[in-house]
Amino acid sequence: MKKDSDHAVILRWINSIEKGQIRSLSRAITLLESTRIEDQNRARNLLEGALERLNKTDxxxxxxxxxxxxxxxxxxxxxxxxxxxxxxxxxxxxxxxxxxxxxxxxxxxxxxxxxxxxxxxxxxxxxxxxxxxxxxxxxxxxxxxxxxxxxxxxxxxxxxxxxxxxxxxxxxxxxxxxxxxxxxxxxxxxxxxxxxxxxxxxxxxxxxxxxxxxxxxxxxxxxxxxxxxxxxxxxxxxxxxxxxxxxxxxxxxxxxxxxxxxxxxxxxxxxGYFKHKRQLQQEQWFKKLSEFYWLQHLHTAKHSRHLKNTLLKEMQLGKKSILEAAQEFTRTLLNNR
Ligand SMILES: Nc1nc2c(ncn2[C@@H]2O[C@H](COP(=O)(O)OP(=O)(O)O)[C@@H](O)[C@H]2O)c(=O)[nH]1
Ligand SMILES: [Mg+2]
CATH class of the missing domain: 3.40.50.300 (P-loop containing nucleotide triphosphate hydrolases)
Structure with a gap:
């Protein structure tokens, strides 16, 4: 139920951005810029909807x-x-x-x-x-x-x-x-x-x-x-x-x-250089977004904190070097999605 109403809100939001309403646009930008974890889902839905709309229309x-x-x-x-x-x-x-x-x-x-x-x-x-x-x-x-x-x-x-x-x-x-x-x-x-x-x-x-x-x-x-x-x-x-x-x-x-x-x-x-450049822009965007999601995953994954503490302890005890610990942290979390 909540999901449906969220969806409707996002749709209305996108409609008013498309109509050129500055306040809606500004609020959307603020949401995209937010670094709060709880804003990420809405930001993603909003952007997803906006991109879909952009691709659909001439x-x-x-x-x-x-x-x-x-x-x-x-x-x-x-x-x-x-x-x-x-x-x-x-x-x-x-x-x-x-x-x-x-x-x-x-x-x-x-x-x-x-x-x-x-x-x-x-x-x-x-x-x-x-x-x-x-x-x-x-x-x-x-x-x-x-x-x-x-x-x-x-x-x-x-x-x-x-x-x-x-x-x-x-x-x-x-x-x-x-x-x-x-x-x-x-x-x-x-x-x-x-x-x-x-x-x-x-x-x-x-x-x-x-x-x-x-x-x-x-x-x-x-x-x-x-x-x-x-x-x-x-x-x-x-x-x-x-x-x-x-x-x-x-x-x-x-x-x-x-x-x-x-x-x-x-x-x-x-x-065709222009088209090529637009493709590069997409590639760069993809790369940056992926990096962002990776980082986000690293810091929010279920076992992230526990694993980090364990590895830090092992480092302090001299059981693992800092390089080993950092690599293990990254590798373990990325493998355990
Ligand atoms: N004489 C002169 N001063 C300028 C010109 N463009 C900018 N300025 C001055 O240079 C300073 C910096 O300008 P600003 O546009 O803020 O530079 P920004 O930091 O590159 O954005 C300001 O004091 C402007 O008034 C220009 O075409 N001629
Ligand atoms: Mg300036």
């Missing part, structure tokens, strides 16, 4: 864009300007801001909100700062689940802001259709640093703050990047990564940057 194609770069480079400011531009083109815009620093500083989420003040008052825009769940770079399986919910709610452009710290760019790039990397106006030395690791993930490179006191430096950075652009090896064959200067504050170069994204997507679609 919907407008969505575009998932990742925007990354070091703290302070202007990601939030750029997203606001790009978001306003996309609204003017008829998109419904959703912004997911995953900012691991916000947990530490406590202030950046508020800062992001203030900086996206214009966008946040628009009827066709939805901004959602997400707690990073203490995972490096803040990207988890829930980010992908949330993207799907937002697509069900009718958002056609999903913009994901992540802080680039040099290690998580690959993970973010694997969950979006197009990855934009923002660069600071800076010295050549800093560019060397960017080049090595991160540039290979970028589909579009931007140099921000092309205005006022930083204009000259930004122009230099732009030129320096452009002069090395042939060295960037993009996995889409014959694709030359565009490098564009923008000012998110003065809103110059914004539409040009979007044209570059659109051109990339067009080229990617024409040779």
């Amino acid at each position: 919907r407008i194609p969505t575009t998932r864009i990742g925007i990354s770069g070091p703290p302070g480079v202007g990601k939030s400011s750029y997203i606001e300007s790009l978001g306003m531009h996309l609204l003017s083109l008829g998109f419904r815009v959703c912004v997911l801001a995953v900012d691991p620093s916000s947990r530490v500083s406590g202030g950046s989420i508020l800062g992001d909100k203030i900086r996206m003040e214009r966008l946040s008052t628009q009827a066709n825009a939805f901004i959602r700062p997400s707690p990073s769940q203490q995972i490096l770079g803040g990207v988890t399986h829930t980010t992908q689940s949330i993207m799907s919910l937002c697509e069900l709610a009718g958002y056609s452009a999903i913009l994901i802001e992540t802080v680039g710290i040099g290690q998580n760019e690959g993970a973010v790039a694997d969950m979006v259709d197009c990855f934009i990397l923002l660069n600071q106006p800076g010295s050549g030395d800093e560019l060397q640093g960017i080049k090595r690791g991160v540039l290979e993930f970028a589909d579009v490179l931007l140099v921000n703050k092309m205005d006022g006191a930083t204009k000259y430096l930004a122009q230099q950075t732009l030129q320096s990047l452009q002069s090395t652009s042939q060295l960037i090896n993009h996995s889409l064959k014959n694709y030359q990564v565009p490098i564009i200067g923008v000012s998110s504050v003065e809103e110059t170069g914004i539409s040009e940057s979007w044209q570059a994204v659109a051109k990339f997507l067009e080229q990617a679609k024409s040779i």
